[in-house]
Amino acid sequence: MLRSPSGVIGLIILLLAISVAVFGPMLFPNSPWRMVQRPFLPPFTLATVPLGTDALGRDVFAGMIFGARVSLLVGMVSTLVALVVGVPIGAMAGYFGGRVDDALMRFTEFFQTIPSFALAIVLVAILQPSIYSIVASIAVVSWPPVARLVRGEVLSLRTREYVQAAVVTGQSNTWIILREILPNTLSPVIVLASLMVATAILLESSLAFLGLGDPNLISWGYMVGAGRTVIRQAWWITVFPGVAILISVLGLNLIGEGLNDALNPRLSREGR
Amino acid sequence: MLSFVAQRVVKGVIVLLAIVVLNFFLIRLAPGDPAVVMAGEAGAGDQIFVQQLREKFGLDKPLPEQLFIYVKGVVTLDLGFSFRQQAPVSKLILERLPATLLLTLTAFAISLMLGVLFGTFAARFAGTWLDTAITIFALIFYAMPIFWVALMGILLFSVTMDWLPSFGYETVGANLTGLAHVVDVAKHLIMPAMTLGLFFMATYTRMTRASMLEVKRLDFVKTARAKGLSDAVIQRRHVLRNALLPVVTLAGVHSGTLIGGAVITETVFAWPGIGRLMYDALLQRDYNLLLGVFVICSAMVLTFNLITDLVYRLVDPRIEFTT
Numbered sequence: 001m002l003r004s005p006s007g008v009i010g011l012i013i014l015l016l017a018i019s020v021a022v023f024g025p026m027l028f029p030n031s032p033w034r035m036v037q038r039p040f041l042p043p044f045t046l047a048t049v050p051l052g053t054d055a056l057g058r059d060v061f062a063g064m065i066f067g068a069r070v071s072l073l074v075g076m077v078s079t080l081v082a083l084v085v086g087v088p089i090g091a092m093a094g095y096f097g098g099r100v101d102d103a104l105m106r107f108t109e110f111f112q113t114i115p116s117f118a119l120a121i122v123l124v125a126i127l128q129p130s131i132y133s134i135v136a137s138i139a140v141v142s143w144p145p146v147a148r149l150v151r152g153e154v155l156s157l158r159t160r161e162y163v164q165a166a167v168v169t170g171q172s173n174t175w176i177i178l179r180e181i182l183p184n185t186l187s188p189v190i191v192l193a194s195l196m197v198a199t200a201i202l203l204e205s206s207l208a209f210l211g212l213g214d215p216n217l218i219s220w221g222y223m224v225g226a227g228r229t230v231i232r233q234a235w236w237i238t239v240f241p242g243v244a245i246l247i248s249v250l251g252l253n254l255i256g257e258g259l260n261d262a263l264n265p266r267l268s269r270e271g272r
Numbered sequence: 273m274l275s276f277v278a279q280r281v282v283k284g285v286i287v288l289l290a291i292v293v294l295n296f297f298l299i300r301l302a303p304g305d306p307a308v309v310m311a312g313e314a315g316a317g318d319q320i321f322v323q324q325l326r327e328k329f330g331l332d333k334p335l336p337e338q339l340f341i342y343v344k345g346v347v348t349l350d351l352g353f354s355f356r357q358q359a360p361v362s363k364l365i366l367e368r369l370p371a372t373l374l375l376t377l378t379a380f381a382i383s384l385m386l387g388v389l390f391g392t393f394a395a396r397f398a399g400t401w402l403d404t405a406i407t408i409f410a411l412i413f414y415a416m417p418i419f420w421v422a423l424m425g426i427l428l429f430s431v432t433m434d435w436l437p438s439f440g441y442e443t444v445g446a447n448l449t450g451l452a453h454v455v456d457v458a459k460h461l462i463m464p465a466m467t468l469g470l471f472f473m474a475t476y477t478r479m480t481r482a483s484m485l486e487v488k489r490l491d492f493v494k495t496a497r498a499k500g501l502s503d504a505v506i507q508r509r510h511v512l513r514n515a516l517l518p519v520v521t522l523a524g525v526h527s528g529t530l531i532g533g534a535v536i537t538e539t540v541f542a543w544p545g546i547g548r549l550m551y552d553a554l555l556q557r558d559y560n561l562l563l564g565v566f567v568i569c570s571a572m573v574l575t576f577n578l579i580t581d582l583v584y585r586l587v588d589p590r591i592e593f594t595t
Contacts, residue, residue: 110287110290112525113287113291113528113570113573113574113577114291114294114528114570114573115527115528115529115531115532115566115569115570115573116528116529116532117528117529117531117532117533117535117536118528118531118532118535118550118565118566118569118570119566121535121550121554121562122298122562122563122566123298125554125557125559125562126298126299126301126302126559127301127302198415202417205417205419206417206418206419206532206536209417209419209536210535210536210539210551210554211554211555212554221417221419224417224419224420224423225419228419228423228540231423231426231427231431232431235427235431238420238423238424238427239424239427242416242417242420242423242424245416245417245420246412246415246416246417246420247415249415249416249417250411250412250415253411253414253415254411
């Protein structure tokens with residue numbers, strides 16, 4: 001992965017974003033909700049408020065730093081939950097085949113047909129916006145591709161000789177799936193997961209933009225949404241958080257691509 | 273062919289019914305009495321309303337019976353009543369549907385045409401600066417949230433340059449007719465459609481590029497070259513046609529995302545479609561309307577999937593019309 005330039009750039013961006021999310025609030029303890037200056041202070045005028053203030057005189061820079069926490073956390077946790085749901089379903093469908101496979105795949109297809117963003121909106125609205133309902137909704141709409149990917153991998157792995165050998169030696173199904181099969185599906189799942197974190201960040205920001213963010217946590221999408229009505233007077237309130245989303249998502253996509261190149265070297269050479 | 277279509281339609285209807293059932297349970301997930309929730313939280317539902325609702329939906333009856341009443345309503349296109357807007361949900365949606373179809377279909381056409389065009393260029397000139405430039409642009413557009421693209425579009429083309437209107441479907445109070453009206457609507461359509469289209473354009477560009485490079489090294493392309501066909505013919509008739517297959521599949525998969533993007537785009541540009549309606553329902557916590565829009569969105573996605581399935585078989589005659 002370190003040999004592909006896009007992967008390296010992506011990794012640098014991600015590490016930067018993570019360190020901002022982890023250490024930023026310690027270095028800039030200003031609350032993003034507190035009024036620090038006059039409203040609509042343009043960026044680059046005061047060193048203490050480098051990116052200006054919003055309509056209520058709140059520090060845009062502080063919002064960006066605290067927002068990084070929410071975006072990355074929601075992105076990663078919801079992806080993790082989606083993996084926890086999708087991997088077992090895919091593994092069972094692929095391993096047991098037959099009726100189990102049919103039933104599980106119909107179930108997966110059903111979830112894949114439902115317009116995901118619309119479902120996420122409905123779920124968050126009904127469960128009331130909070131960090132938990134947001135994570136849950138994003139996970140609910142993003143697990144099907146995981147299940148399908150894992151199923152495909154398991155389907156091809158289960159006929160391999162070493163798996164047959166494990167069956168012959170009388171290992172239990174659970175043991176075979178967990179110890180023999182799943183570790184070998186890891187690399188495509190990791191690639192997919194990195195892209196899913198990116199999608200989850202986009203989803204979270206879109207929900208927050210529509211006013212479905214956690215009311216107690218500042219996030220990039222919320223900031224853009226709040227700045228929307230005053231875009232004619234104050235461009236910076238919407239521009240900077242959007243750039244933050246763009247860079248983080250770009251970084252994760254680049255990592256996904258770098259990982260893909262590293263794990264499928266045949267395809268990557270053809271592409272260049 | 274006909275039996276294939278029939279089979280797919282039946283399958284689609286079953287999925288839609290399942291979504292309706294899901295909807296039924298979703299409204300019961302909301303905290304509080306479903307009747308009160310349906311009436312819209314505070315204010316809209318007084319005691320008599322709530323009691324009427326309870327009787328109409330049989331909320332005092334056992335759950336399976338409630339489900340039956342609900343499904344029967346949806347099948348007869350009765351999606352309930354929006355007490356906030358004082359109108360039947362199905363009427364509200366039908367009024368808004370044409371605007372959404374205009375927006376999504378325009379965006380879809382733009383994204384597919386430009387995406388395939390750019391992807392073909394990138395593959396044709398793989399490894400050159402043109403390829404690199406297209407790839408980088410596609411990567412960036414792919415990472416931009418739609419609402420932000422919309423706002424940046426407004427900032428650039430409405431606020432700074434004053435070229436395009438920043439909101440609405442037509443100029444309010446202008447009362448234009450004929451061609452002037454069409455031009456007016458088109459002007460309002462450009463930015464929302466481009467905003468919604470850009471993200472998908474990026475996806476199709478990447479897909480077309482990758483897929484063309486993949487097809488290019490297959491044996492039948494070598495054969496075509498050996499036969500002495502011109503490069504343009506090979507690219508168009510042999511490579512592009514085969515490379516389009518995964519792009520069509522992707523377009524089907526993306527129809528749901530397209531609808532989701534429309535909610536955002538319509539919200540930002542005040543485009544009077546069902547996406548905007550969904551946002552209004554969201555702001556007012558009008559769950560009945562919200563879930564009604566959700567069912568219609570799902571129906572649209574299913575229809576779109578059916579169409580892409582058919583197109584897929586037309587593009588690739590090797591696939592037979594069986595399920």
